[in-house]
Amino acid sequence: MAMALHTAPARQNLPLEPNSFVGRERDLSDLLRLLQVNRAVTLCGVGGIGKTRLALRVAAHATSMFTDGVWLVELADARSRKGIVARVATVLGVTEESHRDLADTLADALRRRRLLLVLDNCEHLIEHVAALSRSLLDGCPSVTLLLTSREPARICGEVVWRVPPLTVPPRHEDDDPGGSEAVRLFVARAHAAAPHRRLAPEQLDTVADICRRLDGIPLGIELAAARVRLLSLTQIADRLDGRFQLLTAGERGAPARQRTLRAVIDWSHDLLSEPERILLRRLAVFTSWHLELAERVCADALLPEGEILDAISSLVDRSLVVLTGEYQGRVRYRLLDTIREYAAERLDEAGERPALEGRLRDQMLVLAEELSANAVRGHGIAWPDRFQVWYRVLAEYDNVRAVLGRCAERGDTESGLRLCVAMRPFWMASGHFTEGAFWTDRFLAAGLGDDALRGQAMVRRAELAWDQRDHRHAAEIGECGLRLCRAAGDTASVALALNILAMVDLRAGELDRAAGRLAEVLELTDSVGDPWNEGIARGTLGALAAQRGELAAASEHYDEALVTLRGIDHRWGVGRTLIGQGMVAEAQGDLFGADRCYREALDIQRGIGATPELARCLAGVGRIAARQGATAQAYDYLSESLLLSHGTGQRLGVARGLTAIARIAAAEGDLEEACHLAGAAAAIRERAGAPGLVTPWPAGHAAADPDALAGWLEEGRGLDLDAAVAMALRVTESRQRPRSRPAGGRPPGGARPVLTPREHEIALLIGERMSNRLIAERLFISPTTVARHIANIHTKLGFNSRTQIAAWVSEQNGRHGQAVRS
Structure with a gap:
């Protein structure tokens, strides 16, 4: 579950309790008090003592204490520092940045968040958990940690709570x-x-x-x-x-x-029956599972498939298996950590581990390769069917991680490389670039596997390197993969490699070489019928023409790419292409066309959940609104884009948002604030290793005092990222407030603060009993922006419910009516 922005109501990803919580009333009360004054609390105790259950209960009661929510991260199956950080980032919705440790991005994204992070089952990697905990505690002053472990983390300021057993009756006859x-x-x-x-x-x-x-x-x-x-x-x-x-x-x-x-x-x-014993030990190979997966992996002559449902039901009844809920129409189960350890011992005693882990590996390969095929398949498959497989892989991702680890430990390089090749679309769409690169590099370093498979893995590794903005490595490994795939006659991988290398050439300014590669892609895809790679190549031709300044040609190439990608109902590709086409239309002054592109892409990206692209679409809509004179709407979209980039750790997205807000402020004559924001954006881009703006700042202000502008820019460069974002939000807020009130006017409701025009508009619609979604549709803004404005209304008016807002609106309307009658 992605993390809520800090403007949204408190949220959480805690699982539903499977049954009633009994006892520990005093523990619960004491722990809640501890969390109010301590930022690191570790629940320690032996397996089965109830650490996780108590932590979840405490977290559920603590939601009102943490405005940015409480978030559970399960670490039982993590096997490395990278695995821990990746799991935390995934839960909190933080995405990777190129050339930067994900832990640093995570710390930046959480610096101003007030949240409770529950790290469950830490004992097997306690040193790595302790290192990450110290980093978050030092860099994020409002983050609180609640850990469960069989031993303390031994970090500065840690309060260790030894979880006691439940109270038992004393041995006295008279006691109840x-x-x-x-x-x-x-x-x-x-x-x-x-x-x-x-x-x-x-x-x-x-x-x-x-x-x-x-x-x-x-x-x-x-x-x-x-x-x-x-x-x-x-x-x-x-x-x-x-x-x-x-x-x-x-x-x-x-x-x-x-x-x-x-x-x-x-x-x-x-006391279990023999089929139940067999199934219990075999379930130890899963991190979690659904019935069909258990049937495919666990069934054989000893345990017929038809007996597995009854056996699982019996194990649930006996508290040996836990039902975790329903996901994508399938009920999922897991073993408690203590039971899983026990079952794994039994699996080893039976000598079944290699066979069972091999069956699970084969099932994960089937699933991942279905994802890979659907991601690039041409006609005949609808987008919901493509995306459905992505959700299935998401549900099994911890099982996939476990399989990758076992393949590496056992030297099963071929299976490992096959998984890496197949998982590339998932790693890209989910932002798990570093994790995908880690596993691919590990199996490639083994030096085994046939050349055709290694070539496929190298090409996919090049694509991950491109997304990480490691263009040198993308070029090197992409060329190696291209040679191997040419030799193997793998046309699809050759076309993919050429597309990736063409994008690298564009970034390096090698435009003629990029054009040659793309021409070859179109020739290949035409001969074999590969609309996916054809659509990507045509979109890249659009970027190439735009880089040459040939905007009309660029628009034509993007149109051709969209026709191809729409033809196979590939919305991910359509969404990415629309962003490029919108930028070209914006450069041409076609504001209507640009707005149409950005808004359609925005709808697609919201459905997919691709955060960086979503932020770019919001910023695009905001820029167009500003150029059309709709300043309030522009600030709505730009502030949402800024918050989204900030909340997910995307510094370049933050820099884009700051620059766009600065340009609007400058156009309205607020040069000092505009230069502060522009200077901060330039410094952020430099720290992120990105090139500066094509158009230098400030542009179009020749009449202003150059020394004053330079001074303000330098002051802005000294702002840290959080301070710059806070300043930008103040600017967007202040620019929407009325500059003055009519003579004799006063804030509605006496001395209450004045609502901005947008907030007042939303309050009136709440008075009409409209939902956030309907308000968003009426005002052409996003539901997230509506929620942010409602939160502001609550703060300004001292309310905590929509009913209070509606009552306030009714009161104001009544006063207005009385004034008119008098």
Whole structure:
């Protein structure tokens, strides 16, 4: 889930609780108080003690404390520092920048955010988690961390909370056992397992005895309670007695509570049927799964496919498998970390790990290669079908990551390279350039695999390098891949390589060489019928003509590209091409045409969720609105673009937004503020390693004092990124406020602050009971912009609901009517 902008209401990505939360009332209260005064809290304890469940409960109660939300990042399957950072960035919606460590981009994006970050299951990479935590705590003063781990992170300022077991009844006959947390949990889970079976008051003593034997460990209690469907309480207690006599057969060096939990898991496992035992151990190969995937990977002669649904249902009933919810029409499941470790041991004992991991690898290859084929397939496939596969890969991405890691560990270079080739569209569309480059480089470095496959991987690696703006490497590895693909007769990869190298040539100013490559692409694609690469080549020809100053020719090339890409219903390609065509129309002065291109691209990018492109579209619409004289609308779009780039760590997007806002301010005569913003934008571009503006700043202000302009520009260069964004937002806000009030006028509602014209317009529409979507359609702005204005209205008027705004509007209308009548 992407992170909310800091102007939007608090949001979160916490999963729904699978069942009732029982006990720990005091822990919950104390932890909430700790989070108010401490920025790093770690919940420590043995497996099964309930660290994750408590952290999620605390986070759910803390949403009102953090205006930018609470965000869960699951790290159980992360295997490296890069993996940790990538997972955090993905959850928070931060996208990569070229030539920059993603951790630095992440810190910049969160510098002004007030949020709670929950890092779950940190123990296996605690040093890397600690390093990232220190970076965020040092650079992001309003970010608070809540960690779960079997050991502390040992970072400065960390408060370690040792998660205790649930309270169990003392061994006194006169005490009522029903009030203890452990007994309450057992009773709640027993009722869920057997709703028609009621526990009599006299049975609570037996429940209390069971909970004491289980040391108050929540997972152990849940596993025992799940058995009330088939066993009496006395039977459960007797069987636990027999199991605990064998405690020394477990991990003798483990803490007592860990051995207790191991014993109850052993007991629960022994009570399973043989098909259930087989399935439980085989499920250890997944990070999560849906039924069809489990059937394809886990079924064989020992476990027929037809038995898997019933076995999964039984494991869910016994609290060994957790249902995580429904995604894309499929119910997904996972194993708790402690159960997964146990199941993995059983899988190794059975000698089935290589076979099961091989089946999962094959399934991920089938899925990834379907994605790859759909991404470039020509006619006959609708866009929803193309994009549906992307969502399926997104759901299985942690499984894909696990498979890549296993291929690397076992030297399975061929499968690793095949996955890298197939995953390239996903890595590009999702912004996972660094992760894709890491895995591709790792398998290419192995020096194995046939030349045709290595050539394909090199070409795709060149495309990732292009997106990272590493043009030198894109050229080098792209040329190597091109040679290998030519030799193998892989026409599609040759066309892709030529397209990538042509874009590199454009950036290097080698326009004739780029034109030659693109001519070859068109010849190849015409001979084999490859509309995808043809459309990309025609779009690049448009960029080439624009770079030569041939704007009319550029427009024609973009039109041809759009005809081709629309013909195969490839909206991602259409959206990218429309941005280029809009820039050409803007340069030609065709404001209507440019606006049409940017707005259509905007709709496409919103659907895809491509943040950098979305910000560019918003900025384009804003620039056109300004040139058409719609300053308020221009500021709406430009401020949304600026916030989106800032919130996702895109410095070049921020620089574009600052420059566009500066130009409008300058046109209105506010040269000092305009120069401050322009200077800040220039400094940001330099720090990001981007070239300066083609048109130097300030342009068109020859009458202004050159020394004053230069001084203001220099002052702007001294602003940091956050300060520059804050200044730009103040400018957009102030330029929409009325310059003066009519004589004798006063702010609506007495001394309340004045709303801007746009805010007042939105307030009136709220008074008409219109939703954000309808308001956005009425005013031709985005729902996000509407939400930002509503947040401003709440702040200025001291309200916290739409009902209050509507009532205020009604009151103002009533006052106006009285004034007219008098």
